[in-house]
Amino acid sequence: MASPSSEATQPADVALPLGRPARRSWTARVGEYVGFAPAIVLFGLFFLVPLGLIVCYSFWQTVDYNVVHHWTVDNYRYFFSVPTYVKTVWATIWVSVVATLLTLAVAFPFAYWLARYVPRRYQKILLVLVILPFWTSYLLRVYSWLNILGAQGAMNRFLHWTGLTDQPVSFFLYDRPAVILVLVYLYFPFAALTLYASLERFDWNQFRAAMDLGATPATAVRRILLPQIRPGLTTAVIFVFIPILGEYLTPQLVGGARGVMIGNLIVNFFQGAQYTRGAAAALLIAALIVLLLTLFRRSLEVEDPYGT
Amino acid sequence: MADAAAIAFRGVMKRYGSQVALQPTDLEISEGEFFCLLGPSGCGKTTTLNLVGGFVSPSDGEILIRGQSVNKHPPYRRAVNTVFQNYALFPHMTVRDNVGFGLKMARVAKRDAAGRIEEALALVGLEEFADRLPAQLSGGQQQRVAVARALVNQPAVLLLDEPLGALDLKLRKRLQIELAQIHRDVGTTFVYVTHDQEEAMSMATRIAVMNHGRIEQVGTPFEIYHRPNSAFVADFIGESNFIDVDVGPGGRAALDNGAEVPAPEPRRSGRATLMVRPESIQIRRIAEANGSGLRGRIAQSSFLGSHTRVAVLCDGVETPVTAALFGTEGAAASDLRPDTEVVLIWDPADVVLLEGAEGKEADAVDVN
Numbered sequence: 001m002a003s004p005s006s007e008a009t010q011p012a013d014v015a016l017p018l019g020r021p022a023r024r025s026w027t028a029r030v031g032e033y034v035g036f037a038p039a040i041v042l043f044g045l046f047f048l049v050p051l052g053l054i055v056c057y058s059f060w061q062t063v064d065y066n067v068v069h070h071w072t073v074d075n076y077r078y079f080f081s082v083p084t085y086v087k088t089v090w091a092t093i094w095v096s097v098v099a100t101l102l103t104l105a106v107a108f109p110f111a112y113w114l115a116r117y118v119p120r121r122y123q124k125i126l127l128v129l130v131i132l133p134f135w136t137s138y139l140l141r142v143y144s145w146l147n148i149l150g151a152q153g154a155m156n157r158f159l160h161w162t163g164l165t166d167q168p169v170s171f172f173l174y175d176r177p178a179v180i181l182v183l184v185y186l187y188f189p190f191a192a193l194t195l196y197a198s199l200e201r202f203d204w205n206q207f208r209a210a211m212d213l214g215a216t217p218a219t220a221v222r223r224i225l226l227p228q229i230r231p232g233l234t235t236a237v238i239f240v241f242i243p244i245l246g247e248y249l250t251p252q253l254v255g256g257a258r259g260v261m262i263g264n265l266i267v268n269f270f271q272g273a274q275y276t277r278g279a280a281a282a283l284l285i286a287a288l289i290v291l292l293l294t295l296f297r298r299s300l301e302v303e304d305p306y307g308t
Numbered sequence: 309m310a311d312a313a314a315i316a317f318r319g320v321m322k323r324y325g326s327q328v329a330l331q332p333t334d335l336e337i338s339e340g341e342f343f344c345l346l347g348p349s350g351c352g353k354t355t356t357l358n359l360v361g362g363f364v365s366p367s368d369g370e371i372l373i374r375g376q377s378v379n380k381h382p383p384y385r386r387a388v389n390t391v392f393q394n395y396a397l398f399p400h401m402t403v404r405d406n407v408g409f410g411l412k413m414a415r416v417a418k419r420d421a422a423g424r425i426e427e428a429l430a431l432v433g434l435e436e437f438a439d440r441l442p443a444q445l446s447g448g449q450q451q452r453v454a455v456a457r458a459l460v461n462q463p464a465v466l467l468l469d470e471p472l473g474a475l476d477l478k479l480r481k482r483l484q485i486e487l488a489q490i491h492r493d494v495g496t497t498f499v500y501v502t503h504d505q506e507e508a509m510s511m512a513t514r515i516a517v518m519n520h521g522r523i524e525q526v527g528t529p530f531e532i533y534h535r536p537n538s539a540f541v542a543d544f545i546g547e548s549n550f551i552d553v554d555v556g557p558g559g560r561a562a563l564d565n566g567a568e569v570p571a572p573e574p575r576r577s578g579r580a581t582l583m584v585r586p587e588s589i590q591i592r593r594i595a596e597a598n599g600s601g602l603r604g605r606i607a608q609s610s611f612l613g614s615h616t617r618v619a620v621l622c623d624g625v626e627t628p629v630t631a632a633l634f635g636t637e638g639a640a641a642s643d644l645r646p647d648t649e650v651v652l653i654w655d656p657a658d659v660v661l662l663e664g665a666e667g668k669e670a671d672a673v674d675v676n
Contacts, residue, residue, distance in 0.1 A: 203394075203396065205392055205394060205396035206396045206397075206398055206399075208363060208383070208390075208392070208396065209390070209392055209396035209397075209398070210398075210409070211363075211382070211383040211384045212361060212383050212384070212388075212389055212390045212392075212458075213384075213389065213409050213410035213413055213457070213458075213461065214384045214410050214413035214414055214461070215384055215409075215413050216384055219413065223409075224398055227400050228399070228400050
């Protein structure tokens with residue numbers, strides 16, 4: 001989210017508790033919670049305080065590029081009064097949904113194959129390869145797609161070489177399909193790693209048992225595998241869907257004017273010094289995410305499969 | 309094919325690369341048998357089971373279940389069900405849903421299914437545990453759920469892959485009796501894989517002893533024990549003494565030092581190995597002995613409750629010969645002090661002459 005102070009921060013200098021004293025004095029009990037302190041300081045100072053500011057901003061007014069402390073809901077009213085903005089919200093949601101589903105559709109078979117068939121020593125190598133893109137910057141990875149999809153890009157050269165086209169096709173770039181493609185590429189590692197972590201613990205003998213009892217492989221996946229890796233699936237969805245909702249660089253670079261998402265609107269508001277409207281838009285995404293997390297929470301509540 | 313065998317192997321062979329897991333094998337298992345595949349680890353018994361279950365496809369040959377070739381059928385289209393070594397129960401389902409899974413897959417009507425599930429749970433004595441999760445059961449109970457889950461589908465054959473391997477000895481003994489009881493109750497053909505010879509002997513109607521991807525011998529426990537056809541089988545099942553001899557016509561068997569011992573009529577003269585079970589051996593004092601016998605000196609005599617074990621160092625035999633004396637004979641053995649000179653005798657009908665290659669593999673035995 002568009003937090004105004006997102007610079008790198010130093011965690012507070014707090015001693016970590018070493019071991020647990022046998023004598024449970026008052027100070028010792030406090031000591032057990034000392035470990036939380038850096039995180040509390042970090043999130044308090046650099047998340048909760050800015051969030052509070054954003055909430056305030058969203059109910060204030062901008063007059064002549066200055067924020068005036070005058071309470072109003074005009075910022076929200078304005079956002080919903082502009083049809084383009086509302087359309088962008090819906091577009092953002094469906095782009096995120098489609099991109100998430102496609103990411104899972106690519107990541108699930110990969111993780112399944114990796115966990116089930118690849119010998120353990122090669123699994124680690126393949127996992128490193130999955131993380132390898134993180135060694136280069138996010139920006140570079142998005143930019144490289146311009147070289148693939150652009151007018152002089154690899155795709156057009158290939159089509160030209162095969163003789164299918166004689167003019168460069170601009171269809172690939174500057175629209176939502178390009179945005180979705182790049183998002184799937186960017187978020188695949190998150191989904192793959194999360195799914196692998198839960199598939200790796202699955203006992204494949206159960207799969208044999210299911211087939212032995214008459215289940216086709218597809219039925220075995222649906223009735224035996226999926227229910228048991230549901231927490232992993234939910235985590236993967238959250239790790240992919242929520243960051244995509246707030247994406248702004250990818251739509252800006254490869255989506256062009258037709259690929260705009262809410263993230264771009266927020267950036268535009270802030271760059272245009274419309275701080276209060278930007279704050280309102282940012283909170284709308286936040287509200288959307290909180291709503292979705294609440295819905296997801298039910299499937300996140302892991303019923304202990306090993307009983308209690 | 310009215311009276312087709314429950315399972316038939318016709319020249320079935322399995323190769324993994326250059327590794328032969330199962331040599332070309334012919335085998336017939338009749339309806340209602342409790343058939344044990346017995347052998348050390350890596351002998352091909354689990355491969356054989358997986359070939360029947362459909363988890364492994366044969367490199368050559370044909371597998372028939374009730375007279376029908378199933379070579380091309382995947383596991384979910386075969387009328388066999390398996391009790392897996394680690395049970396492989398579904399942890400997210402109750403006992404009832406675990407047992408009902410196969411019926412659901414077969415689209416059995418809900419009401420029929422409920423009745424059959426209850427029946428299967430009653431068979432293994434777990435009616436009261438229907439609503440528990442597998443993790444809330446003990447190992448023995450989980451094993452029973454696995455049996456019920458397989459049997460509820462009324463398979464042509466029930467495959468059991470070392471189902472008692474994870475349980476402690478006492479529980480294992482109890483479940484052996486229970487499984488044999490269940491087998492009698494349902495009459496289904498059981499194919500049971502184990503490396504534990506006692507387990508095989510106690511339950512099976514027939515046993516196939518396997519080694520190096522080959523079935524060494526198929527027979528009833530009695531045949532396997534008393535008429536082993538190789539040193540491997542003789543050594544794997546129970547305890548045996550192996551004595552190298554030169555045999556000739558008229559049941560003549562001579563040790564390397566020329567002394568003669570009792571032996572049955574050989575098929576042909578020459579080098580052979582005499583297999584003598586410890587309980588077939590009788591011990592005589594030198595004074596009481598007449599005729600042929602194995603002369604030796606007592607090395608040790610141990611009273612073991614039900615019987616007395618006596619180890620005898622014999623002239624012309626490399627390893628000490630072990631004799632097991634039961635009952636009054638055992639009591640009389642108490643005065644057999646070490647270094648007493650004795651003669652070992654046996655009824656030629658109680659020993660097995662392993663001729664030629666049959667005697668060669670005794671050293672290859674590796675019991676897990």
